[in-house]
Amino acid sequence: MTNNLVEFATDADVIFCIGTNTSECHPIIAMQMLRGMKRGAKLIVIDPKKTDMAKKADIFLQIPVGANIQLLNTIINYIIQNDLCNKEFIKKHCHGFDYIKEAVKDFTLERLEKEIGADPEKVKQIAELYAKAPASSIAYTMGITQFVDGTANVMSLSNLALITGQIGRPGTGINPLRGQNNVQGACDMGALPNWIPAGSVTTEFAQSQAKIVWKTELNPQPGYIMTDVPHHIEEGNIKLLYVFGENPAMSDPWTEHFIHACHELETLIVQDIFLTETAQIADLVLPAATWTEKEGTFLNTSRVVQHLAKAVEPVAGLEPDWKVICNIAKRMEIAGFDFSKAEDIWNEVRKLSPNQFGGISYERIKKEQGLAWPCPDENHPGTPIQYADFKSFLPDGKFKIVPIGHADDEKQRDVFEAEIRKKCKIPDDYPVACGMPSAVPTKVYPCMFTTGRKVYHYHTGTMTRECKALEFGADIMGASIEVSPDIAESQDLETGCYALVENKNGKMVAKVFINPDLIEGTIFTTFHYHEADGNKLADASQKDPLSGMNPLKMSIAGIRKISEKEFREFRIKEDELMHPSKMYKTVKGA
Amino acid sequence: MKKFQTVCPYCGTGCNIDIFVENNKIVKAEPTKKHPVNDGELCLKGMYGWEYVHSPRRLTKPLLRKKNGVFSKEGKLEEVSWDEAYEFATDRIKATVKNYSPNHIMGFSSARCLNEDNYVFQKLFRVLGTNNVDHCARL
Numbered sequence: 001m002t003n004n005l006v007e008f009a010t011d012a013d014v015i016f017c018i019g020t021n022t023s024e025c026h027p028i029i030a031m032q033m034l035r036g037m038k039r040g041a042k043l044i045v046i047d048p049k050k051t052d053m054a055k056k057a058d059i060f061l062q063i064p065v066g067a068n069i070q071l072l073n074t075i076i077n078y079i080i081q082n083d084l085c086n087k088e089f090i091k092k093h094c095h096g097f098d099y100i101k102e103a104v105k106d107f108t109l110e111r112l113e114k115e116i117g118a119d120p121e122k123v124k125q126i127a128e129l130y131a132k133a134p135a136s137s138i139a140y141t142m143g144i145t146q147f148v149d150g151t152a153n154v155m156s157l158s159n160l161a162l163i164t165g166q167i168g169r170p171g172t173g174i175n176p177l178r179g180q181n182n183v184q185g186a187c188d189m190g191a192l193p194n195w196i197p198a199g200s201v202t203t204e205f206a207q208s209q210a211k212i213v214w215k216t217e218l219n220p221q222p223g224y225i226m227t228d229v230p231h232h233i234e235e236g237n238i239k240l241l242y243v244f245g246e247n248p249a250m251s252d253p254w255t256e257h258f259i260h261a262c263h264e265l266e267t268l269i270v271q272d273i274f275l276t277e278t279a280q281i282a283d284l285v286l287p288a289a290t291w292t293e294k295e296g297t298f299l300n301t302s303r304v305v306q307h308l309a310k311a312v313e314p315v316a317g318l319e320p321d322w323k324v325i326c327n328i329a330k331r332m333e334i335a336g337f338d339f340s341k342a343e344d345i346w347n348e349v350r351k352l353s354p355n356q357f358g359g360i361s362y363e364r365i366k367k368e369q370g371l372a373w374p375c376p377d378e379n380h381p382g383t384p385i386q387y388a389d390f391k392s393f394l395p396d397g398k399f400k401i402v403p404i405g406h407a408d409d410e411k412q413r414d415v416f417e418a419e420i421r422k423k424c425k426i427p428d429d430y431p432v433a434c435g436m437p438s439a440v441p442t443k444v445y446p447c448m449f450t451t452g453r454k455v456y457h458y459h460t461g462t463m464t465r466e467c468k469a470l471e472f473g474a475d476i477m478g479a480s481i482e483v484s485p486d487i488a489e490s491q492d493l494e495t496g497c498y499a500l501v502e503n504k505n506g507k508m509v510a511k512v513f514i515n516p517d518l519i520e521g522t523i524f525t526t527f528h529y530h531e532a533d534g535n536k537l538a539d540a541s542q543k544d545p546l547s548g549m550n551p552l553k554m555s556i557a558g559i560r561k562i563s564e565k566e567f568r569e570f571r572i573k574e575d576e577l578m579h580p581s582k583m584y585k586t587v588k589g590a
Numbered sequence: 591m592k593k594f595q596t597v598c599p600y601c602g603t604g605c606n607i608d609i610f611v612e613n614n615k616i617v618k619a620e621p622t623k624k625h626p627v628n629d630g631e632l633c634l635k636g637m638y639g640w641e642y643v644h645s646p647r648r649l650t651k652p653l654l655r656k657k658n659g660v661f662s663k664e665g666k667l668e669e670v671s672w673d674e675a676y677e678f679a680t681d682r683i684k685a686t687v688k689n690y691s692p693n694h695i696m697g698f699s700s701a702r703c704l705n706e707d708n709y710v711f712q713k714l715f716r717v718l719g720t721n722n723v724d725h726c727a728r729l
């Protein structure tokens with residue numbers, strides 16, 4: 001996030017939520033937004049699903065899965081045509097305004113209505129509210145990023161903020177609500193194939209910091225990205241995989257492909273707190289201490305480093321993950337892993353990345369209830385709002401507005417990008433991008449298929465499904481397949497019947513729930529349940545060219561009713577695949 | 591009853607939680623009062639999502655795939671000592687780097703674990719000479 005999440009409550013005049021089911025996935029952020037509404041802030045919600053927040057919103061616009069670029073380009077065009085831009089901000093701080101003006105010219109309200117059925121009046125209101133308010137804040141999640149054009153989606157949002165100058169001040173900004181508690185931290189700590197805490201592995205700074213602090217020549221060649229790993233295993237490029245605190249056998253798209261690939265590894269090491277689906281196919285499983293059994297830090301979605309105290313002694317004398325890893329390193333006689341406590345590790349991070357973390361000591365984090373990076377020295381107050389000086393990270397300090405086109409399918413990406421370049425007279429060294437659908441319904445697979453979360457469970461359920469109050473108390477519905485009423489009607493489905501959903505990637509079965517809040521032609525399911533995992537049907541063959549992201553939010557699928565007998569047979573087969581070890585069968589009733 | 595301030599292990603909001611402990615067991619969780627992030631509120635997961643810490647299904651010993659007492663791909667997971675587990679891990683990592691290259695090993699780090707855990711994990715791979723580390727940020 002460029003800004004702090006509390007600003008939704010205290011500063012934002014307009015909150016623009018797109019592709020986020022905030023009350024299910026980030027309940028306390030939703031609470032902060034509702035506090036903002038009490039103060040008088042207006043809430044805009046844009047989503048394929050009529051979420052709880054959509055019901056509370058001042059304006060709710062329901063759009064088909066994957067229509068973000070068409071909508072955002074139309075809003076941007078309307079803002080430009082009606083002189084609602086922040087001209088001074090654009091002139092002083094941005095490049096590329098003329099390019100985008102040209103690129104979005106044809107995205108009219110009429111065209112949008114024709115293509116996705118969006119009410120022109122609502123789109124107008126959204127554009128006016130967002131552009132005119134003193135402080136407007138954008139919030140988004142995976143409903144923006146999990147597509148083949150995810151980066152183009154994000155750039156579109158940044159374009160919107162730039163042309164209106166809604167950035168760098170309290171209550172503004174571009175705010176991805178991060179899904180996992182420490183995803184920000186994992187990125188900042190260098191758990192990325194091209195990044196160490198001192199920056200990109202290709203930079204001179206990272207190279208020299210690695211030499212000074214790690215006494216290591218850093219490999220300048222970025223590593224493999226996660227979504228390519230099954231392929232690299234099959235090609236023999238990866239022989240040993242060490243997985244820690246993740247359950248990719250369930251969370252990766254196209255899970256069967258991943259599981260098959262793992263059988264071709266020479267070594268699979270899994271470090272986790274439970275015998276997860278991934279651990280069951282491992283060669284070596286290493287247990288570790290968990291949350292509340294160890295001291296350390298997390299980085300939340302607002303870039304704030306927070307401290308966790310150790311509250312209980314670990315079960316069976318287990319050690320923290322970092323210690324297990326250090327023990328391995330020390331046995332291999334590798335220097336630089338002699339840490340005796342978490343704080344020593346953190347202090348090395350501060351040394352390696354002084355501009356970002358230099359001033360963030362354990363003592364200050366505890367005393368000041370967290371500190372936002374960058375915070376270069378002990379007297380620096382931290383940076384809750386990024387770009388407060390209206391300067392980007394580029395050498396000239398200006399922001400680039402990136403013109404974005406829209407193609408009808410993935411294969412035309414390059415053609416379309418070249419066309420935009422020509423049409424808007426954009427030089428070759430200036431970025432352009434293109435949005436497109438990764439899947440269009442066919443005769444065989446007539447429905448859009450998308451995934452999401454439930455408030456009482458989390459991700460693959462490794463932790464929440466072990467909590468009785470959540471698994472048996474809050475979760476009355478269990479795994480289900482939600483369908484829009486039109487699908488129910490055409491396929492003769494009723495709430496409570498069993499159905500099979502399938503496409504070329506996989507199959508799943510569950511009980512049906514007819515959900516009138518879904519937009520026409522849509523099937524929705526979660527990925528919390530191993531017995532009915534929506535990621536099985538996700539498309540791993542396509543990717544966003546920049547982020548490597550698979551279009552998890554957008555596949556096509558067919559659905560049909562099945563008997564209870566078929567349902568049971570399928571589930572038993574499924575359980576055998578996911579839980580080959582007798583030690584850990586399905587959770588319910590265990 | 592002792593109180594410890596920690597941070598929720600679920601979503602990226604980062605709510606602060608006061609954990610109450612008796613006889614080394616968590617007995618309840620409460621939102622940290624007046625904390626800037628969650629100001630006295632928690633969602634269901636933050637309030638009740640700690641029970642797994644004391645689950646009897648937690649792994650307590652390393653497991654190695656064995657058949658007839660030795661490592662085998664065809665074997666079953668069996669409990670082994672930490673010493674044996676560490677020896678297996680280090681032997682395999684060393685052998686892979688030596689027989690193939692540092693780029694033939696890959697690590698998946700965790701968006702659920704500490705900064706300190708993630709840092710040490712990626713450092714190990716980098717010092718071994720590869721940038722093959724990633725985590726489920728994209729998922």
Ligand code: SF4
Binds near residue numbers: 248458460461726
């Ligand atoms: S929730 Fe699942 S996918 Fe996410 S880090 Fe934990 S085990 Fe991995």
Ligand code: SF4
Binds near residue numbers: 027599604605632637
């Ligand atoms: S209490 Fe709920 S909203 Fe807060 S961090 Fe935990 S899961 Fe997220």
